[in-house]
Amino acid sequence: TTDVLILGAGSAGCILANRLSADPARRVTLVEAGGFPTDPDIFDPAMWPMIQRRPYDWDYRTVPQPGTAGRVHHWARGRMVGGSSGLHAMFHLRGHPADFDRWGVMSGDAGWSYDALLPHFRATEGYATETPLHGARGEMPVMIPEAETHPLVRSYIEGWQELGLPRLPDHNGREVIGAAPNALMIRDGRRVTTGEAFLRPVLDRPNLTVITGAEVHRLRIAAGRVTGVEIRTPGGDTVLAAGQVILSMGTIGDPLLLMRSGVGNPGVLAAAGVPCRVERRALGRNLHDHMLGAGVVCRARKPVAPSRLQHSESLAYQSSRGLDVHTGAPDIVVGCVVAPSVSECFPMPAPGETFTLLFGVTHPTSRGELTITGPDLADAPRIDPRYLSTDHDRTAFRAALDRARMVAGTRAMRDWNGGEILPGPGMRDLDAFIQRAAITHHHPVATCAMGASDDAVVRPDLSLRGLDNVSVVDASVIPAIPCGPIHAAVMAIAQKFAAGQG
Ligand code: FAD
Numbered sequence: 149t150t151d152v153l154i155l156g157a158g159s160a161g162c163i164l165a166n167r168l169s170a171d172p173a174r175r176v177t178l179v180e181a182g183g184f185p186t187d188p189d190i191f192d193p194a195m196w197p198m199i200q201r202r203p204y205d206w207d208y209r210t211v212p213q214p215g216t217a218g219r220v221h222h223w224a225r226g227r228m229v230g231g232s233s234g235l236h237a238m239f240h241l242r243g244h245p246a247d248f249d250r251w252g253v254m255s256g257d258a259g260w261s262y263d264a265l266l267p268h269f270r271a272t273e274g275y276a277t278e279t280p281l282h283g284a285r286g287e288m289p290v291m292i293p294e295a296e297t298h299p300l301v302r303s304y305i306e307g308w309q310e311l312g313l314p315r316l317p318d319h320n321g322r323e324v325i326g327a328a329p330n331a332l333m334i335r336d337g338r339r340v341t342t343g344e345a346f347l348r349p350v351l352d353r354p355n356l357t358v359i360t361g362a363e364v365h366r367l368r369i370a371a372g373r374v375t376g377v378e379i380r381t382p383g384g385d386t387v388l389a390a391g392q393v394i395l396s397m398g399t400i401g402d403p404l405l406l407m408r409s410g411v412g413n414p415g416v417l418a419a420a421g422v423p424c425r426v427e428r429r430a431l432g433r434n435l436h437d438h439m440l441g442a443g444v445v446c447r448a449r450k451p452v453a454p455s456r457l458q459h460s461e462s463l464a465y466q467s468s469r470g471l472d473v474h475t476g477a478p479d480i481v482v483g484c485v486v487a488p489s490v491s492e493c494f495p496m497p498a499p500g501e502t503f504t505l506l507f508g509v510t511h512p513t514s515r516g517e518l519t520i521t522g523p524d525l526a527d528a529p530r531i532d533p534r535y536l537s538t539d540h541d542r543t544a545f546r547a548a549l550d551r552a553r554m555v556a557g558t559r560a561m562r563d564w565n566g567g568e569i570l571p572g573p574g575m576r577d578l579d580a581f582i583q584r585a586a587i588t589h590h591h592p593v594a595t596c597a598m599g600a601s602d603d604a605v606v607r608p609d610l611s612l613r614g615l616d617n618v619s620v621v622d623a624s625v626i627p628a629i630p631c632g633p634i635h636a637a638v639m640a641i642a643q644k645f646a647a648g649q650g
Contacts, residue, residue: 155405163639166349167649180361181363191339217580242320243631372614376388376390403431403518416520420520420527433515436515441582450563452502454487514541518531
């Protein structure tokens with residue numbers, strides 16, 4: 149028997165396993181479909197764009213998206229101990245304080261506001277120097293690049309200063325609008341996953357059991373509780389007894405498991421051949437994600453040396469209302485990649501001779517849905533983010549593209565910019581270009597969103613409405629996406645939940 153069963157050893161699951169097993173009286177079991185990562189490429193920061201679609205990537209696909217010219221988008225998700233922190237681009241950014249204050253309002257619980265979350269952010273962070281805003285005693289190393297920053301990226305940051313945007317020390321202060329090198333989850337030149345940072349150091353705890361290579365198939369439900377968890381391993385199927393069950397299988401994995409188990413929208417479940425046990429219509433809805441336009445690609449006037457970091461070295465957050473707006477939440481972002489970066493719709497320009505300005509929308513209003521298509525693990529999910537389905541998103545995307553072109557035209561960038569290849573001077577229909585250039589920024593959230601209303605999938609304490617002994621703790625509970633990459637927020641969610649468990 150076990151007191152706590154954590155399903156999914158991803159970004160959130162590894163932190164939960166660490167924190168909850170710190171109490172020797174609590175028996176914790178962590179279950180993961182993948183294994184401990186062995187491919188050395190995972191740990192080489194520069195390799196991150198190349199390691200998708202390998203066996204440790206779930207490699208999901210969306211349905212064709214009318215908002216992006218009917219394209220199907222690949223969604224990478226880590227299938228390994230460490231989860232998507234084994235695939236991600238290592239950028240550590242919390243988001244703007246207003247993003248979390250909004251969570252406080254949506255959940256009806258001020259515990260999710262920025263000031264209340266700050267100790268939880270800090271508790272996971274291992275910055276070199278401790279400040280009131282930066283934690284130094286947490287397990288996840290956060291480096292702020294200095295000498296390692298690419299010369300092109302330095303010019304890019306200067307370009308923004310020329311246009312009036314502030315230069316920030318990093319993006320984890322109280323203001324986010326401005327340009328800075330990306331703070332990175334890298335130590336001694338190596339990617340650090342949550343598996344490495346939080347789980348490996350505690351693997352010898354006698355009260356912690358880690359089961360890898362085990363896919364969670366279904367929850368057994370009786371009288372409003374989970375009584376057992378059915379898992380599939382290479383050695384066969386088994387059932388784990390459940391005390392408290394925590395779902396940490398991510399934005400895609402959690403709703404799929406719940407739906408396979410008979411939780412969800414009765415119509416969706418009936419169509420998939422699953423009897424409905426618990427009606428929860430909001431499950432799988434509210435799905436949203438950031439996108440980036442890939443990209444404004446420029447010919448370089450001089451050779452572009454390879455990145456010593458992870459290629460995409462700086463994001464500049466800003467307001468579409470004007471470059472003189474320096475406070476409050478941003479609504480658009482432009483990033484500098486010291487390599488070519490294009491969607492599958494365009495031929496890849498030559499590395500070393502080109503660079504890319506990515507551009508995107510920080511708070512998209514498009515909302516989609518994720519559903520199962522059948523009762524089995526092998527039944528592919530139906531993932532429909534409804535990308536670029538609102539005027540807000542399309543308009544903000546155009547504003548972001550204009551800004552990318554503006555910074556490319558600055559004096560600071562003159563030594564680098566040898567002319568625009570994409571969209572290119574001849575491209576008349578920029579909306580059509582964006583539809584073909586937009587790619588996922590890899591931040592899907594909100595399929596089990598927390599909320600104050602009885603309809604919301606989880607309560608503000610992250611307990612699941614409808615099943616007494618189940619909580620959901622990972623990116624799926626995020627009610628509205630913060631402005632930037634979401635990993636810092638996922639770590640804070642896990643840290644906060646564990647701190648509340650006594
Ligand atoms: P995950 O980390 O995905 O964990 C879920 C775990 O559950 C996985 O280990 C999975 O194998 C397991 N699981 C799922 N289903 C089952 C099942 N049925 N049975 C057993 N186990 C199961 N964020 C940033 O902040 N900065 C970045 O630079 C950044 N770049 C990114 C780049 C890429 C390519 C990707 C994919 C993501 C990126 N992100 C980034 C996003 C960030 O990594 C994720 O949002 C975050 O890791 C999600 O954490 P999670 O705990 O919700 O889920």
